[in-house]
Amino acid sequence: MLKILRITAIILVSILSLSCEKEPPASLELSLAQVMIGNIDGEEKITVTSNGKWTATITSTWCTISPASGEGNGEITIKATNNFSTQERKVTLSVTSKSLKKSAEIIQSFSNLETDKSDIQFNKDATLKVVAVSSNTKWQVEIPAEATWITASPMSGEGNKQVTLTFTANAGLERSAYVNFKYADTYKSVRIVQERGFNSSPQAPVLKSPVNNLTDANRLPTFRWSGSKDPDNDEVTYRIEYSDNQTTWTYFATLKDTVYNLPAYLDENKKYYWRVLATDAFGGKGTSAVNTLTTGIKKSYFDGDYKVAQENTLGGAPNEILFLGDGYISEDFEEGGLFDRDMDLGIEHFFSVEPYKSYRGYFKVYKQAGYSRDSGVKQTDKSINKNSKFNTDFLGGSSMSTNTDLAFEYAKKIPGVDDNKLKKLLIIMVVNQNRYAGTCWTWSDGKAVAIVPVNKSTTPGSNYSNLLQHEAGGHGFGRLADEYVSSANVGKTLPVADSSKFMTWSKAGFYPNVDLTSNVTIIKWKHFIDRPGYGRVSAFAGAYYYSFGAWRPETSSCMIQNEPYYNAPSREHMVKRILSTAGVEFSLDEFIAKDIQKAPSTSVLMQTKSFNPLTFVPLAPPVMVE
Incomplete structure (x- = not known):
């Protein structure tokens, strides 16, 4: 009996032990966190790993799953309807098992199509062109109904294929159309252009210069002709040819312009024949008459050529001035021609006033050519447009601008002139325009470009010499301040901001002829006051554009009404700069001994007396560039 009880107890303990074992923890995993599915007939699978029952859900009308539930490990098939849009689609697949939840993002690619050509242009002849289509979707070719001259094969397809476009010959005007490759909810276009089937030749050019049968012609002539009109409005190019026997023709150049400048001299004392052929893009030609010219020995400047107009004879390093011209056409650059005459006259104007007259030997002067397309320059204030080499412009009033960067570039064509030399070189831009104006552009590092028109006025203070002496001699080399009072500032005091600018430039070596104090014991030119002569x-009130707050050293000078006279402090400063560059020590006593014009001449005083401040228009302030 006891044995039976023991066996029963063992069985009960075993049963109790088995009934107390815990269930294993739930597990759930998905094989992918992101499922990429194709845009056409898209289908993918994802594996579920679980030790229990699970349920899958998805909220989408374009995507289905099967099965939606299971137990243990299983596989879910994901299917998507075709995506014919150009945007990808996304939805989240969620799988739950008891308290566990796993998700995977389903992304369906969008429809795409590319063609290897976007623009096809060809001549009038019948032809065919192949367009390679790269796509991941279905597509079809659409041709405008009116473009009956275009056919395509095949007209539709799926994926990557080649489409052959066939075009009939064109006997009419230029024609064009867009062939569209439609896919999804959009399309790619290929532009088709077929040249017209006929062509009219351009008119024959009419030769202008040199005039026919010219003798003693310059060895560097400028060839000009009228533009040819093309009946079809095609772009026309010109081929200029020459010969010495009318049998063998050599071409100078092919260009779009109607002006041509030779790159080298013609032989002297030789007869030449020349003509111009106008050609359009379709091969149509118009040929001019043949003109002749016989060269002599005359020469011209080439564009960019320079000449030394004056060598320095005193001191070591020279003070250098470069005369450039703007608004001068190539014919003006014949030796002894308009350019030379204007530059030579400008040089004489510069050195006609003291102290430059007495110190002329310390200067080296250059003249340099720059061909302009048109004679004269732009006048924006008068709505006149000209194509000049340096794009000089009258801005309004007496203000002017020019392409100073190009002026510096030309200056550096002269051997020895570099960026450092430009800081001491004065450039005078002589403008082939009969007008009163002028502006000097000055940089804090010393560069200066004085713009001076060749004004032929006889009014005192307004001609070429007056403008050059004010802008080039005064502002450009002398670094002088204006001494006049502008009409807008009559009765006004120099503002603090303008005083600050003045002091900045004054400390940099500019404006020796104006001071902001009237105290004669400390004023800049105190050493001249009460000195004999x-x-x-x-100290006279009124300078630097204001009636009060700035003082000038004398009642009148070039920096007021452009008269040919610089006051004593101005002359002193000019001489200091001249001698410093030449490596000569400045001596006040020597300066005074050589200062032969201590007061304006009688003629200058007469000009000053005739000066009417109510009608006189002063030159614009210099442009100061820091």
Whole structure:
């Protein structure tokens, strides 16, 4: 009996032990966190790993799953309807098992199509062109109903294929159309252009210069002709040819312009024949008459050529000035021609006034050519447009601008002139325009470009010499301030901001002829006051554009009404700069001994007397560039 009880107890303990074992923890995993599915007939699978029952859900009308539930490990098939849009689609697949939840993002690719050509242009002849289509979707070719001259094969397809476009010959005007490759909810276009089937030749050019049968012609002539009109409005190019026997023709150049400048001299004392052929893009030609010219020995400047107009004879390093011209056409650059005459006259104007007259030997002067397309320059204030080499412009009033960067570039064509030399070189831009104006552009590092028109006025203070002496001699080399009072500032005091600018430039070596104090014991030119011969020098209110707050040393000077006279402090400063560059020590006593014009001449005084401040228009302030 006891044995039976023991066996029963063992069985009960075993049963209790088995009934107390815990269930294993739930597990759930998906094989992918992101499922990429194709845009056409898209189908993919994802594996579920679980030790229990699970349920899958998805909220989408374009995507289905099967099965939606299971137990243990299983596989879910994902299917998507075709995506014919150009945007990808996304949805989330969620799988749950008891308290566990796993998700996977389903992304369906969008429809795409590319063609290897976007623009096809060809001549009038019948032809065919192949367009390679790269796509992941179905597509079809659409041709405008009116483009009956275009056919395509095949007209539809799926994926990557080649489409052959066939075009009939064109006997009419230029024609064009867009062939569209439609896919999804959009399309790619290929532009088709077929040249017209006929062509009219351009008119024959009419030769202008040199005139026919010209003798003693310059060895560097400028060839000009009228533009040819093309009946079809095609672009026309010109081929200029020459010969010495009318049998063998050699071409100078092919260009779009109607002006041509030779790159080298013609032989002297030789007869030449020349003509111009106008050609359009379709091969149509118009040929001019044949003109002749016989060269002599005359020469011209080439564009960019320079000549030394004056060598320095005193001192070491020279003070250098470059005369450039703007608004001068190539014919003006014949030796002894308009350019030379204007530059030579400008040189004489510069050195006609003291102290430049007495110190002329310290200067080296250059003249340099720059061909302009048109004669004269732009006048924006008068709505006149000209194509000149340096794009000089009258801006309004007496203000002017020019392409200073190009001026510096031309200056550096002269051997020895570099960026450092430009800081000491004065460039005078002589403008082939009969007009009153002028502006000097000055940089804090010393560069200066004085713009001076060749004004032929006889009004005192307004001609070429007056403008050059004010802008080039005064602002450009002398670094002088204007001494006049502008009409807008009559009765006004120099503002603090303008005083600050003045002091900045004054400390940099500019404006020796104006001071902001009237105290004669400390004023810049105190050493001239009460000195014999300099009775004109004192402190006179009104300078630097304002009636009060700035003082000038004499009652009148070039920096007021452009008269040919610089006051004593201005002359001193000019001489200091001249001698410094030449490596000669400045001496005040020597300066005074050589200062032969301590007061304006009688003629200058007469000009000053005739000066009417109510009608006189002063030159614009210099442009100061820091």
